[in-house]
Amino acid sequence: MISQSGPQRYISDNEAYDQLPGFMASLNVKNVLFLHGTKSLAAAKPYLPEWPAEFNVTDVQFNGECSFEEIDRVKAIADENNAEMVIGLGGGKVLDTAKSVTTGTHRYLVLIPTLASNCSPWSAISVHYKENGEHIGHEIYNETANLTLLNPKVILNSPIEYFVAGIGDTLAKYYESELIFQKLPEDQYTVALTISRQMANNCREVLMKYAEQAVEDMKAGRLTPEWRQVAETVTVMAGTVGGWGDDYGRASGAHAIHDALTIFPQTAPHLHGAKVAYGILVLLAIEGKTDELKRLLPFYRTLNLPTNLADVDLADASDADIDKLAATAADPHTQMHFVPTDEPVTAEVTKQAIMTVEAITAETATATK
Known part of the structure; x- marks a missing residue:
């Protein structure tokens, strides 16, 4: 039996997102991939800090399914931009995709849930689907997130x-x-x-x-x-x-x-x-x-x-x-x-x-x- 208790660091606070730039700086990363949905970004944006100038942030719009096609697409963008960290912001499928992209790599993983709809922000599991939404299966990873940030105000205003x-x-x-x-x-x-x-x-x-x-x-x-x-x-x-x-x-x-x-x-x-x-x-x-x-x-x-x-x-x-x-x-x-x-x-x-x-x-x- 293998136990993985959760992310290495978890912050739940109305100002939780303010911890992000300092966390990135403490790890000395420069290139970051930011994966998010349209609605999730709109919900979180009023609370997100500005990206400091010293970070190169590649903004990636999530396509809607945690599918192998989507994982491969985001991985290719991460490779192309030498991403040292992936930040996933949104619901479970966005976060599961971010996990699938970073697993087995040198990349740091930050998860920012904008919904309280499942335990994806905490778990080391990604659930995979076909592009049409049909379930395929799930994978349990060796790694958990380096940081999970939860802003209750964002989730309170979610659907x-x-x-x-x-x-x-x-x-x-x-x-x-x-x-x-x-x-x-x-x-x-x-x-x-x-x-x-x-x-x-x-x-x-x-x-x-x-x-x-x-x-x-x-x-x-x-x-x-x-x-x-x-x-x-x-x-x-x-x-x-x-x-x-x-x-x-x-x-x-x-x-x-x-x-x-x-x-x-x-x-x-x-x-x-x-x-x-x-x-x-x-x-x-x-x-x-x-x-x-x-x-x-x-x-x-x-x-x-x-x-x-x-x-x-x-x-x-x-x-x-x-x-x-x-x-x-x-x-x-x-x-x-x-x-x-x-x-x-x-x-x-x-x-x-x-x-x-x-x-x-x-x-x-x-x-x-």
């Missing part, structure tokens, strides 16, 4: 749907790892695994306690302690689960459902964390935990997280479509194989779980009317 999706993605940290930890013999527990499990428990506790209030605070533009707790749980605490726990705390069944959903183009408008949230419900059905599934539904409905196929634009899915979804999620090469059930999670088991979720959500929706 609310990304924040809600981040809550869904982070909730999976608990539900994907808990059965693994439950089945782990006590004599195999290390301090690292104890930290990982505690952080997974904390993720669920913080979200169930504060998430609804945090969403209301964000809608009202209030930077409250509750909102900040949730935002940093999504970006920081979530990353420590897999960082300390390795395969014991990594993504499993819920993410396998997300990955399978990406093969259906109609699900593309739904964010990563929202699809993972739906995957949690399917995972609970696979594990036979339908009581817990039912307990989560009011929370999901308050936050407008997807609870069934219709909510991810698969209301018209045919039986063949559901077979395809189930078979893709249950493929032996997916993260579904991390689910420690007594019997293998086959395509048929996964399909039955999907149909169980459909039945329970229909039943509970009728009961609440």
Whole structure:
């Protein structure tokens, strides 16, 4: 087991970005590649310091997907400009691309999240997609970021749907790892695994306690302690689960459902964390935990997280479509194989779980009317 706790340096403050020029100077870098999206740069620009004259900064617009084509494009620009540091500013796909560009090189890595939608700012993982948004896989790197900067004001003013999706993605940290930890013999527990499990428990506790209030605070533009707790749980605490726990705390069944959903183009408008949230419900059905599934539904409905196929634009899915979804999620090469059930999670088991979720959500929706 390999534990990577997080970035070498982390600063969370309304003036966090002001640390950047001094950090660059302390490393004696001269050539910097700055990778960002259009919206992310517009959100962060009021807080970004001017680039000092002694630095040569190559500005690179992100193309939208953390694909191998995009990684190769940015790498070529970095090579051409002798970049000694890559700064990634934006959402998870921008940050994952920056990680993929610097891994295995001499280049320093700085990550500046502008959304609280996943744990990419903290983790040593990049998730890769095709140019059309279809999931390919992920890679775990030997390196973590040299510096991660989080400005709460920037994230507070980001689109609310990304924040809600981040809550869904982070909730999976608990539900994907808990059965693994439950089945782990006590004599195999290390301090690292104890930290990982505690952080997974904390993720669920913080979200169930504060998430609804945090969403209301964000809608009202209030930077409250509750909102900040949730935002940093999504970006920081979530990353420590897999960082300390390795395969014991990594993504499993819920993410396998997300990955399978990406093969259906109609699900593309739904964010990563929202699809993972739906995957949690399917995972609970696979594990036979339908009581817990039912307990989560009011929370999901308050936050407008997807609870069934219709909510991810698969209301018209045919039986063949559901077979395809189930078979893709249950493929032996997916993260579904991390689910420690007594019997293998086959395509048929996964399909039955999907149909169980459909039945329970229909039943509970009728009961609440």
